[in-house]
Amino acid sequence: DLSVSWLGVNMENPLYNASGVMCRSREELDAVAASAAGALITKSCTLLPREGNPEPRYAKAPHGSINSMGLPNAGYQYYLDYAKAYDHQGGKPLFVSVSGMSLEDNLEMLAAFRDADLPCLVELNLSCPNLPGKPQIGYDFEASSHVLSEVVKVYHKPFGVKLPPYFDPVHFAEMASVLNSFPSLKYVTCINSVGNGLVIDLDSESVVIKPKGGLGGIGGDYVLPTALANVREFYRLLDDKHVIGCGGVKSGREAFMHILAGATAVQVGTCLYEEGAACFARIRDELAALMQQKGYATLADFRGKLKTM
């Protein structure tokens, strides 16, 4: 039994797409909905539609991926319309990612989602690394606290945030303390890509993506240990909030590790981009086989039960 129920969301299995991958258009969202994924989430949206950064802006790398998409999206109204038309009763859970270019934009979008009163959870993105001149809010604890205090004034339903990766125990503790002061913040998704890495092609002696001189967010195998550390530390430090794992999941093994570290559900980014929606059935079946081999009947039997020495 791979099912998980959290915040009123009932998932047949814990896997879904990482926001950004296969979720910009209705057609892509429908493809995730039609797959073996346990849920789906939309591309981070902005107030107005955006073309995003110049191409090439995603590249496969030897152990993962690099991207600097620049928030190409159809504008929040498109995803709001998708959510309004969505069969919430019969379909799998739908999440909406919101990533405004300013606090004011975020508040306007959240007010619209609030007014629509739909049974879907918001994932507020505090961690887009790819907008030239725009620092990741999640790396500024004071700014994060300010954004969240304004957000909860207009948005009263349970919601979550997508966090960037942290690399220092002091930062885990500081961010956890900020997040713990917001009771309606019910979950965090860890992690966004490891920002502003550089992949170099040795043969051509060149960068592999065009924006920002080749810098971009790193995903895939490169980021698994960082993702697991972030899931583990926020699982330990947050009061009564769920942690959604994201980073380096390409088989049942990494999905199991995220859940062992404390993840309630697990998102798939780079692997979904490279393999397509068929990855969900494969990873689900691998996770089920691994659990059977280890003698676990449910996710709760091992969630968070990482052993330490």
Ligand code: DHB
């Ligand atoms: C983009 C990348 C991200 O990692 C993110 O969180 C939001 C947007 C992008 O480049 O489109």
